[in-house]
Amino acid sequence: MSDIFSPVRLGEVALANRIVMAPMTRDRAGPGDVPTATMVEYYRQRASAGLIVTEGTQPSPAGKGYWRTPGMHSEEQIAGWRQVAEAVHGEGGRIVVQLMHVGRAAVQANKDPDAETIAPSAIPCPDPIPGPDGIPVATAMPRALVTDEIPGVIAEYVAAARNAIRAGMDGVELHCASGYLPMQFLSSNSNRRQDRYGGPVENRIRFVVETLEALAAAIGPGRVGFRICPGVKFNGMDDADPHETYAALLRAVDGIGLAYCHLIHIPLEGQDALDLVRANWSGAVIENGALTLAKARAVLAAGRAEAVSFAYLYIANPDLVERFGRGAPLARANKANFYTGEGDDARGYTDYPPLTE
Numbered sequence: 001m002s003d004i005f006s007p008v009r010l011g012e013v014a015l016a017n018r019i020v021m022a023p024m025t026r027d028r029a030g031p032g033d034v035p036t037a038t039m040v041e042y043y044r045q046r047a048s049a050g051l052i053v054t055e056g057t058q059p060s061p062a063g064k065g066y067w068r069t070p071g072m073h074s075e076e077q078i079a080g081w082r083q084v085a086e087a088v089h090g091e092g093g094r095i096v097v098q099l100m101h102v103g104r105a106a107v108q109a110n111k112d113p114d115a116e117t118i119a120p121s122a123i124p125c126p127d128p129i130p131g132p133d134g135i136p137v138a139t140a141m142p143r144a145l146v147t148d149e150i151p152g153v154i155a156e157y158v159a160a161a162r163n164a165i166r167a168g169m170d171g172v173e174l175h176c177a178s179g180y181l182p183m184q185f186l187s188s189n190s191n192r193r194q195d196r197y198g199g200p201v202e203n204r205i206r207f208v209v210e211t212l213e214a215l216a217a218a219i220g221p222g223r224v225g226f227r228i229c230p231g232v233k234f235n236g237m238d239d240a241d242p243h244e245t246y247a248a249l250l251r252a253v254d255g256i257g258l259a260y261c262h263l264i265h266i267p268l269e270g271q272d273a274l275d276l277v278r279a280n281w282s283g284a285v286i287e288n289g290a291l292t293l294a295k296a297r298a299v300l301a302a303g304r305a306e307a308v309s310f311a312y313l314y315i316a317n318p319d320l321v322e323r324f325g326r327g328a329p330l331a332r333a334n335k336a337n338f339y340t341g342e343g344d345d346a347r348g349y350t351d352y353p354p355l356t357e
C-alpha cells in the first residue's frame, strides 16, 4: 500500500510525493510563444507537487493551434523555460514538459501566418476552437502528411525534447489524448491513410510508437512519459474500437522502459480504462480524472496507480499538497480566468493565495 505523501520514482524522475499537477493550457505565453515571468511564478507556487506536468507546449510552429500557448523550438523559448525549471527545482519540485502538437485541431489566426496545419488525413476537426478573441471559430482544413514527411514531424518532437533537457527540465510527456496529432493517427475516424501509418491497428499505432522510441533514444526512456484517454470524443475523435487500439499501443511501447503512462480516466464501455492499462502495460501509471483526495488514496492503496494527478484543483490551490496534508478546505477556481486574465495575465492565475498559518 502506498501513501499519497510517500516518495516514488517514475523512471529517472524521483518525486517527493505522489501528487502530480496535471497539464493545463492557460494561454499566457508572451510574444514569440515564450514563457513569461508570470508563468515562472505560477509554476514556482505549485512546486510542492511531487511532479508538475506543464501546459501543452508545441514542438514546432505547425504544432500550435491555440492562442498564446508556449513553444519549445526557439532559443528564447528555451531560455524562458529554463527560468521555470530553475524556479521549480529551487523549491525542491520536479517538472516535465508536455509536448503537444495539435495537428488538425488548429485555428490559423492563432499561429504564425506561414505555419501549416497538417494531419494524418485531410479531414478537418469538426469542433470549433477559440480564436485570438476567445470566440470559437472553424478550424483550418489540414493537409495530409505524405509518408516521407512523417520522420520530419517525429524529428521536431525529438528536437523539442532535447531543448527541454537543455532548459533543465526533468523530462517530457507526449500528449497522445484530446484529439491532437498523435490521437489523430490512433483513431480510426481521423486516420484514413493507406500507407503503413493507416488502416489496421498495427499501422495506426505506428506514429506514436516511433515517436516514443525516438524520444527515448534521444533523452533516455526514463525521462519520457505519455498521456492517453481511451474513448474520448473531444475534437471529433470517434475510434471504432478504443479497446483494441489502446491495448495494441500499450503492448507495443511496454518494452521501451518509459517513465510512466498518464491516464485521463473516462467511462469506457466494456472494460474500465484503468483495467485496460493495467492489463497491457507493466510500467508506472499516473491516474487522472475528477479525483478527490479520498478517491486518489483508494486508487493508490489498491496498487492500481503509482501516482495521481489533479488539474482543476491546482488552479485555485497552489499548495494542494499542504491542504491535503492538513485536511484544509479547498478554494474554488474561477472558470472565467482559465484561459485569460481579462487584461491582466496574473488574474485567476498567480493570485490564488496559499493557506495562511
Ligand SMILES: Cc1cc2nc3c(=O)[nH]c(=O)nc-3n(C[C@H](O)[C@H](O)[C@H](O)COP(=O)(O)O)c2cc1C
Residues within 6 Å of the ligand: 022, 023, 024, 025, 026, 055, 056, 098, 100, 175, 177, 178, 227, 264, 288, 289, 290, 291, 309, 310, 311, 312, 313, 338
Ligand atoms: C484549463 C484546463 C486546461 C487543460 N489543458 C490541458 C493540456 O494542455 N494538456 C492536457 O493533456 N490536458 C489538459 N487539460 C486536462 C487536464 O489535465 C485533466 O486531464 C482534466 O482536467 C481532468 O482532471 P481534473 O478532474 O483533475 O481536472 C486541461 C484542463 C483544464 C481544466
